[in-house]
Amino acid sequence: NAGVTQTPKFQVLKTGQSMTLQCAQDMNHEYMSWYRQDPGMGLRLIHYSVGAGITDQGEVPNGYNVSRSTTEDFPLRLLSAAPSQTSVYFCASRLQKPGLAGVRGYNEQFFGPGTRLTVL
Amino acid sequence: RKEVEQDPGPFNVPEGATVAFNCTYSNSASQSFFWYRQDCRKEPKLLMSVYSSGNEDGRFTAQLNRASQYISLLIRDSKLSDSATYLCVVFEGSSASKIIFGSGTRLSIRP
Numbered sequence: 001n002a003g004v005t006q007t008p009k010f011q012v013l014k015t016g017q018s019m020t021l022q023c024a025q026d027m028n029h030e031y032m033s034w035y036r037q038d039p040g041m042g043l044r045l046i047h048y049s050v051g052a053g054i055t056d057q058g059e060v061p062n063g064y065n066v067s068r069s070t071t072e073d074f075p076l077r078l079l080s081a082a083p084s085q086t087s088v089y090f091c092a093s094r095l096q097k098p099g100l101a102g103v104r105g106y107n108e109q110f111f112g113p114g115t116r117l118t119v120l
Numbered sequence: 121r122k123e124v125e126q127d128p129g130p131f132n133v134p135e136g137a138t139v140a141f142n143c144t145y146s147n148s149a150s151q152s153f154f155w156y157r158q159d160c161r162k163e164p165k166l167l168m169s170v171y172s173s174g175n176e177d178g179r180f181t182a183q184l185n186r187a188s189q190y191i192s193l194l195i196r197d198s199k200l201s202d203s204a205t206y207l208c209v210v211f212e213g214s215s216a217s218k219i220i221f222g223s224g225t226r227l228s229i230r231p
Contacts, residue, residue: 033219040223041223042222042223042224043164043221044221045219045220090163090164109164109209111163111164112163113162114163
């Protein structure tokens, strides 16, 4: 059981380049999401998905696309990289339905190790 | 006003001390509350859920005050290994599909 995996761990892009950050989970979680983390700003939600074929925008979706063709995979695409997209990106997954109080772990979000992206 | 606000710290306390931090949230309909811990350059990990009646997990105590819309985390007998950033997390929405993170409180424990 690998949990949530992300690739690559590090990436440097030039302005205008495109790339895809990969995210996969093997816990059969319905809910998956992408966050970016910038100093002093906490984690901000980019896009999320409540199941295969269903995606929606989060707080900061501009410049990013997602798709969810399978339960396991949730790639994040940068269409035309900009320096403002320099950040640490985390993918996360959890069971979709809110858990019962006292059932530890039912609502727990599991995060991947992150991708550190620099756009020059 | 941010939806979830935390004192960024840093809190710098000696080993063995008790330290507490709060987190306020703006949406009174928020449903679930959590504390996550994030070590430097690592991913966040769940520390504990926060229940209405308050709950303890070893040296950690979490409290929820719905009337004043804040949650708190108390760490007793702090250890060097408690040094980390603590993130307040709030779930909103009918199926808790909206998850909001505070920007985190940095805690540093000194020997």
